[in-house]
Amino acid sequence: MNSLPVDLTNCEREPIHILGHIQSHGYLVAIQPDTYTIVHVSDNIAELVGIAPTQLLGQPVQALLAETSVPGNTLVELLNVGCRNDSWDTMNPNRVTLNGQVWNLIIHQYLGLILLEWEPSGDERNALINQQLLAQALTEVQSSRTLVDLLQNTARRVKTIIGFDRVMVYRFGADWHGKVIAEEKDDDLEPYLGLHYPASDIPRQARELYKINLVRLIADATSTPSKILSDSDWPSDRPLDLTHSVLRAVSPVHIEYLRNMGVQASMSISLMYRGELWGLISCHNTTPHFVDYPARQAAKFVSQLLSAALEFRKDEEDKTNLLQYTQNGQRLHEQLIFTDDVVRALVKSPVTVLNMTEATGAALVFNDKVYQLGQTPDEADIRALADWLPTTDTETFLETSQLPNLYPPAEAFRDVGAGLLAIELSRELKEYVFWFKPEQIQEVTWAGNPDKPVTVTSDGQQRINPRTSFAAWIEIVRNTSSPWSEAEIGAVVKLREDILQVVTRQANEIRLLNQRLQVAYEELDAFSYTVSHDLRTPLSSIRCYSEILLEEYGAELNPDAQALFQKIIDSTDRMRSLIRHILYYSRMGRTDLSTEKVDMRQLLEGIREEIMVTAKDRSLQIDIGETPAISADPTMVLQLFTNLIGNSAKYTRLTPKAVIQVNGRQTDDEVIYSVEDNGIGFDMKQAGKMFDLFKRLENARQFEGTGVGLAIVKRIINRHQGKIWFHSEPDRGTTFSVAFPLTTHA
Structure with missing residues (x-):
């Protein structure tokens, strides 16, 4: 038996949404929405309702409360309201009393099933306290002057609401590695602030779930999860999907990871930016710790306030930068129009191409000359770069913050050019505008060695284990600059059009094109003739004959055959439209x-x-x-x-x-x-x-x-x-x- 290749992506293939278990502090029942028949149940359900799970499977949901003092119709009426309104979020949680204890019932519907989950309910007096904390959190979001203050205040507020030992704000990078950028902790714990964690610690499928479930609680990493049992008629290849479950069990790999950290309870709250995962509020506790549903929702609200503040501040920053780049771009455009001289307008005027981005250096390669501004590689290196670019898949521009990884010779000038943004003016003439950003040498402090160790199990399989040590492990990261923003890219794309508008009016545009244009026009004429005669005629015949067959014999054909003929006719229409567009495109270059x-x-x-x-x-x-x-x-x-x-x-x-x-x-x-x-x-x-x-x-x-x-x-x-x-x-x-x-x- 061949094992999977041993790499960090093995963790990404773990089906964490269908583990077949729930956490032991709660109970789960899944029913069909049309009949309210129980098809899945957690094997600990008897603790809640006094009935063995095998006696509940296949039964109507009313049977669930047969041994309790709660009438079964009460639950049915609740389900009817949710189904009728096609909404459950506004109903959650439902406080119910069973066997003298108050529980929170959380309901959701997914993939054709309704899931009912019971959790212990906390003290109602905490709700008022949490409301006061939320009001304070809103005030802090509005008053925090810096992002650091905002993140730190959020960590402090969440810690107060949920009572964990440690609350961290964890931000993802472009490569999905993460860094702890704010932390609130008990005094006896060692700090994690500033530590980096590799992307493999939170694999791709876990990140996708964090976008769906904004709050995730692991109440006791040491407890034994409860298995989900299914009705005997339920297909074995359709395990219960717990994507939206609040009780979803924990991956064994992640449990081992938490134990290695000395953590017995954890809670994660997603931080979103424009619909994508920006980071997490990651909460750890050294002992088991349950946070009830209302408190989790309060913490979620705080994170949503923070997410909204992040988006607002980032949008304001983007608008400011975009306005600055747009104004400089307009000045460059005016200089190009006024002088009709590309070199003078771009590198010898009050506003230059260097003002278009946050780059520290820029270069123009034009008419076989190199013009340099700011801190750039030397002329020979710039010319070599212009020789290399036409050999790549680059189309009209290239952006990278790791140029030495794409172009190894760049390692020699990474101190000024680890990042490159380039726009192409002419591939044939090797004419470009380059912007350079210097290398930012980073001393990254990881929480332990990010390379996970491989062990061999008793059956000979190779397995990746979570790290056992989280002691600071320092790595020097080289060949990387600060990233290029969307505003910078948009500004230089616009600048390229401004430059080409001027270049088009100059003779150097025509030097290499005249002969090629003559050949191209001759080929285009032949192509146009082929399209208009050799393709249009048989296409018209196909349509005509199809319409005749459909009209003459349509009544005798079954619906599938009629639909196929209609598809033929529709396809000919699309083909004729494409031919018309191609002809228009080919003739346009020569039409007066x-x-x-x-x-x-x-x-x-x-x-x-x-x-x-x-x-x-x-x-x-x-x-x-x-x-x-x-x-x-x-x-x-x-x-x-x-x-x-x-x-x-x-x-x-x-x-x-x-x-x-x-x-x-x-x-x-x-x-x-x-x-x-x-x-x-x-x-x-x-x-x-x-x-x-x-x-x-x-x-x-x-x-x-x-x-x-x-x-x-x-x-x-x-x-x-x-x-x-x-x-x-x-x-x-x-x-x-x-x-x-x-x-x-x-």
């Missing part, structure tokens, strides 16, 4: 511009009317703001805005209330229009492939499309000597901006 003043109000309202006709079954709002006229080819402009607004309508389809805003404004030398939506957005790090023919971003594949629309938009903008740029964030919408010069030359 018919420039005139375009009434943008009339054009945009016409596009809105067409889109709204096809969107009757959804909530879609298209707002049109200022509409200054532009001087352009009307047909091409119609195609451009139809694509941009149509894309926004498409990628907001999953948004409950979709809003698209179109606004125009005129500056001294150009008219700028923006199309903003609240759709799925995308990661700016994928921006390099945005305008490539037939290429689509990963998160757009669930929507129909050809990958041609934005390529057409880019070509139209180029024909008008304009520019296009964009800014987006996943799940927070996208803004495309296009600029048309006030005077356009064909």
Whole structure:
């Protein structure tokens, strides 16, 4: 028998949501929602209701309370209310008295089953105390001036609410390694503040559960968990999923980990930022310690306050940085337009490319010369870097905070260039703008050696064990700079468009292209002829014959056959649309511009009317703001805005209330229009492939499309000597901006 490879990802394959047990301090029953029949039960249930679990399986839920003084119909009425309202959160917890003891009943529904879980109830007087603590926590969130103060105050507040020995705020890095950045503890405990923990300590599937269950309690790591028993008719390959359970048992690996730390109770509270896991409030106790449901909810509320504060502060920081980069970018754009000299505008003017990011050095490689600003590698190293970039998969820009790991020669200049942000001006001419960040040598203090030891079990299997020592273990991390922010990336993507707008008007753009363009046009003509004649004709025949067969023999065909014929017809429609887009794209480069003043109000309202006709079954709002006229080819402009607004309508389809805003404004030398939506957005790090023919971003594949629309938009903008740029964030919408010069030359 072959064992799995021994690496730290083995822990990530552990099915921690279906362990088949619950923690011993509570009790669980799972019922079917239509019949209220008991199909799963914890084997300790007799302690609660006085009936053996085997006698309950397969019985109606009323049988659960047969040996207690509580009428069975009381539970049924409670379940009826929850099912009728299709909501359980507002009902939890339900305080019930069984055998003279008060319990909290927590109910949830998941994967076709209703789960009922009973936990001990705490003193009701604590609820008033917790309310006062929550009010104080809200005041502290509002008054804390620094993030450090905010985190420390939150740790102190949570410790007061739950009474654990130690409460830590643990932040994840980009590589999912974590660091303790705030701590409140009993005086006799050694501090963990500042210690790092490897990503393998909290594997991927555990992090996913932390995003679903914001609070996780392990009341007694030394206790024996209670097994979940299933009805004899229940499929053996469908174990009870405890993803949302408050009593879910603990992985044996994690139990061993806690014991090695000397921890017998733990509690984790998730800290979220824009829907993703930012960190955890991690709580440890050296003895078993139960925290009842209301107290856990109070601690959860404190963490949600902190999460909201984190998001607000980060958004404010991002807005400030983005505003600064945007202002500097506008100055550079003005310098480019005024001087029409790329070098002078970018490196010899009051505002330079170095002002576009937080980089400490920048370099422009242009016209076979190297221009340096700030602290950079020497000229030979920069030229070698420009030679290397065309050999990579880099498209229009590259960002990395670990350049020596991608490009080993960079280790020689890591003191000034461990981080690189690069935009490509011309791959053929090896022309680039580089930004450099220096190495940040880190002395990382791990809580024990992060490399987990491997042991061999009695059956010869290799197994990774949790660390047995958490003594400080120091590692020096090299070849890494501070990361590049989304605002920095967005700013340089926009700058690239500004530069290329000027470069397009200069002769050096044409030096290597004339001969290639001639060959390309000849090939394009042949391709267009093939598409229009050799593909369209048989495609029309396929559609025609399919329609005839469906009309003549449709009544004799079964529904499946009719559906197949309809799919053939629909597929021909999509193919014809793709052919039409390709032909339009191929001809556009040679079509003469018919420039005139375009009434943008009339054009945009016409596009809105067409889109709204096809969107009757959804909530879609298209707002049109200022509409200054532009001087352009009307047909091409119609195609451009139809694509941009149509894309926004498409990628907001999953948004409950979709809003698209179109606004125009005129500056001294150009008219700028923006199309903003609240759709799925995308990661700016994928921006390099945005305008490539037939290429689509990963998160757009669930929507129909050809990958041609934005390529057409880019070509139209180029024909008008304009520019296009964009800014987006996943799940927070996208803004495309296009600029048309006030005077356009064909």
